[in-house]
Amino acid sequence: MSGKLYVIGTGPGGAQQMTPETRAAVEASDDFLGYGPYLDRLALRSDQNHIASDNREELDRACAALKLAASGRKVCVVSGGDPGVFAMAAAVCEAIDGGPEEWRSIDLTILPGVTAMLAVAACVGAPLGHDFCAISLSDNLKPWDVITRRLRLMAEAGMVIALYNPISKARPWQLGEALSLLRETLPGETPVIFGRAAGRPDERMQIMPLGEADASKADMATCVIIGSPETRLIERAGQAPLVYTPRFITRESA
Amino acid sequence: MSGKLYVIGTGPGGAQQMTPETRAAVEASDDFLGYGPYLDRLALRSDQNHIASDNREELDRACAALKLAASGRKVCVVSGGDPGVFAMAAAVCEAIDGGPEEWRSIDLTILPGVTAMLAVAACVGAPLGHDFCAISLSDNLKPWDVITRRLRLMAEAGMVIALYNPISKARPWQLGEALSLLRETLPGETPVIFGRAAGRPDERMQIMPLGEADASKADMATCVIIGSPETRLIERAGQAPLVYTPRFITRESA
Numbered sequence: 001m002s003g004k005l006y007v008i009g010t011g012p013g014g015a016q017q018m019t020p021e022t023r024a025a026v027e028a029s030d031d032f033l034g035y036g037p038y039l040d041r042l043a044l045r046s047d048q049n050h051i052a053s054d055n056r057e058e059l060d061r062a063c064a065a066l067k068l069a070a071s072g073r074k075v076c077v078v079s080g081g082d083p084g085v086f087a088m089a090a091a092v093c094e095a096i097d098g099g100p101e102e103w104r105s106i107d108l109t110i111l112p113g114v115t116a117m118l119a120v121a122a123c124v125g126a127p128l129g130h131d132f133c134a135i136s137l138s139d140n141l142k143p144w145d146v147i148t149r150r151l152r153l154m155a156e157a158g159m160v161i162a163l164y165n166p167i168s169k170a171r172p173w174q175l176g177e178a179l180s181l182l183r184e185t186l187p188g189e190t191p192v193i194f195g196r197a198a199g200r201p202d203e204r205m206q207i208m209p210l211g212e213a214d215a216s217k218a219d220m221a222t223c224v225i226i227g228s229p230e231t232r233l234i235e236r237a238g239q240a241p242l243v244y245t246p247r248f249i250t251r252e253s254a
Numbered sequence: 255m256s257g258k259l260y261v262i263g264t265g266p267g268g269a270q271q272m273t274p275e276t277r278a279a280v281e282a283s284d285d286f287l288g289y290g291p292y293l294d295r296l297a298l299r300s301d302q303n304h305i306a307s308d309n310r311e312e313l314d315r316a317c318a319a320l321k322l323a324a325s326g327r328k329v330c331v332v333s334g335g336d337p338g339v340f341a342m343a344a345a346v347c348e349a350i351d352g353g354p355e356e357w358r359s360i361d362l363t364i365l366p367g368v369t370a371m372l373a374v375a376a377c378v379g380a381p382l383g384h385d386f387c388a389i390s391l392s393d394n395l396k397p398w399d400v401i402t403r404r405l406r407l408m409a410e411a412g413m414v415i416a417l418y419n420p421i422s423k424a425r426p427w428q429l430g431e432a433l434s435l436l437r438e439t440l441p442g443e444t445p446v447i448f449g450r451a452a453g454r455p456d457e458r459m460q461i462m463p464l465g466e467a468d469a470s471k472a473d474m475a476t477c478v479i480i481g482s483p484e485t486r487l488i489e490r491a492g493q494a495p496l497v498y499t500p501r502f503i504t505r506e507s508a
Contacts, residue, residue, distance in 0.1 A: 011273065019368065021270040058501070082368075084375040086501070090383025093498035097488050104490045112376040112453075114273065114336075114366045121338040122366040129344025130396075131404060133387035133413060142384075142503035150385060150411045157407040158400075159387060199366075234351050236358045244347035247312070247340070249396035 003069035004029075005106050006076045007092050009083040009113030013199020014041040017114045025076060025111055033065045034078030034088070042078065058091035066095055066103045082115035086136045086164045116223040117162035120195025123205050125234070125242035127193060127225050130249070132160035137167075137174050144174070151178055155185035160231060160245055163224040167215065175224070176215035182226060186210055191233055191243050193225040194218050207233070207243055257323035258283075259360050260330045261346050263337040263367030267453020268295040271368045279330060279365055287319045288332030288342070296332065312345035320349055320357045336369035340390045340418045370477040371416035374449025377459050379488070379496035381447060381479050384503070386414035391421075391428050398428070405432055409439035414485060414499055417478040421469065429478070430469035436480060440464055445487055445497050447479040448472050461487070461497055 006025040011017030018041075026032075029048065032039055036052035044050055053061050062077065069075045079087035089110050096103045121128045133154050139147060154161050161182070166175045179192075188211030196204040196219065206217055210226065218224055230249060234242040260279040265271030272295075280286075283302065286293055290306035298304055307315050316331065323329045333341035343364050350357045375382045387408050393401060408415050415436070420429045433446075442465030450458040450473065460471055464480065472478055484503060488496040 013275075016275040016278075017273045017366065019265065019271045019273055021267075024270075082372050082376075084372055084380050084382050086383070089376070089380035090498050090501045093380050093383070093488060093496050094500055096496065097486065097498075104488065105493075108496075110376040110379070112271065112368045112372040114368060115372060118336050118338055118366040118369060122336075122343070122364040125364070126338050126343035126347050128338050128388075129340070129347070131387065131389045133385065133408075134382075135385045141501050146412075146503055150413070153407045153411040154387075157404045159404070232351065234347060234358065239359075242347050242350065242362075244344050244351070246348055247344045247395050249400055 003072045003106060004074045005065060005069040005108045007083045007089045007110040008076060009079045009081050009087065010038055010041045011114040011199070012081050012116045012119040017119065017199050019111070019113065022111050022113060025109070028074060029076035030074045031068050032076045032078055033061050038078045038080045058088060059095060062088065062091040062095035063099065065092065066099060066106060069106045070102055082113040083110060084112065085115040085134060116164065116198060117225060119198035120193060120205070120223045120225060123195060123198050123203070124193050124207060124240070126244040127160055127191070127227055127231055128162070129245040129247055130160065130228070130230065132162060134162045134164060136164045137178060138165040138171060139174060148181055151181055152185065155182050158228045158230070160228045161226040163226070166218045166222055166224045168220050175218055179210065179213050179215060183210055186226070187229055190229065191227040191231050193243060194222055195225065196222045198223070205240065207241060257326045257360060258328045259319060259323040259346070259362045261337045261343045261364040262330060263333045263335050263341065264292055264295045265368040265453070266335050266370045266373040271373065271453050273365070273367065276365050276367060279363070282328060283330035284328045285322050286330045286332055287315050292332045292334045312342060313349060316342065316345040316349035317353065319346065320353060320360060323360045324356055336367040337364060338366065339369040339388060370418065370452060371479060373452035374447060374459070374477045374479060377449060377452050377457070378447050378461060378494070380498040381414055381445070381481055381485055382416070383499040383501055384414065384482070384484065386416060388416045388418060390418045391432060392419040392425065393428060402435055405435055406439065409436050412482045412484070414482045415480040417480070420472045420476055420478045422474050429472055433464065433467050433469060437464055441483055444483065445481040445485050447497060448476055449479065450476045452477070459494065461495060
């Protein structure tokens, strides 16, 4: 057996945001497992196997990939964005942790990619220019009160907050409640960015103050970035404003 | 005037981690401003201008780049990693914010890249697999008590913590103090990763428990990742262990 398992991310924008080392891993693999729309971004050859599955079956998919690699196949598990941020790398580790001993000796390579918050940030300026955090708003995998507690502590700490998985059909109210909760601590004029499909043809960036931020602007393809009290807007004639968080905090503003 | 300003990141590992859209921006630019070692990663053509400056002169460099772009040049400002994370995109926005009105109409494109914590995470498993934060440990740009307060709140919230700029000749004691402070809240067995030069020939990953973590293992090229109480190790015969943070938090562990 000389199987191999790659865990990769396509980058949010597809081919133009996929690193050369990730592209090389795609070229070298036989079997591809992932959510269908992510696999579609890869433009696979006809001799490469496309094993699409639903986006919510991460652990089953990880186990299937490990079985194929253990049987000697060259296998590629595909996430959108970066595979290490709320994505398949943790599911593959979890599967190895709970799986047969032989899975621990599989030749495993995880390759980093551009994660959604970085692509959204670049579209609008530099909102992640100072300390920030990334929180998944999905309460499928953790209790909602853990999420609200974390949001409160992040706002209290003055962190810029990137929200992944902000909304879905099965989770329609969580983002609205998160925004309400953040309004208790953060100024109403704090900039909020609804960054949809960054880097793709249907990219859409919307910037609005927290006091007016409306959860219905988000969908499953959106990453929401909520500024800190330091985050600033630069108005530009005929162009969208820039949003940035300064590199410094003065003693007075702290 | 038809100047252009790109703000890019090389990715931590150089060419193999630089996206195609970033490579295209490099091809299209005349003048390159950045810290010398980052410019060296680009392998510029002889007709492209290499304007290296010290790593601590970000605002001066941003102003110089904006002046060149305003004069009609195609200019590229170069960060390592991602330009939006503790890097040049915020300095360019700050320069625009405080600069002449005409700088607001410069054709500005910021391109996302792979930031260091993602590359380090991929090398060791998936430590950023659940909620995490990124904090710069440099007290050149913010008061030290803001940093310690944030670290305490992050540990209290159960976030995985990525520390950028952990140490330098001018800031020798801050990382040791940060680790001591985190030991007050987090279990001694919490995994800590000292990830140096991820993706480069001199890459070195060291994993140790927080109780034994020694700040002298870090240098300026290191990104330090401190796990949460959920972060786990998977031992592997003949290989470094995997470190990952599970995708889920159960009611019991919360």
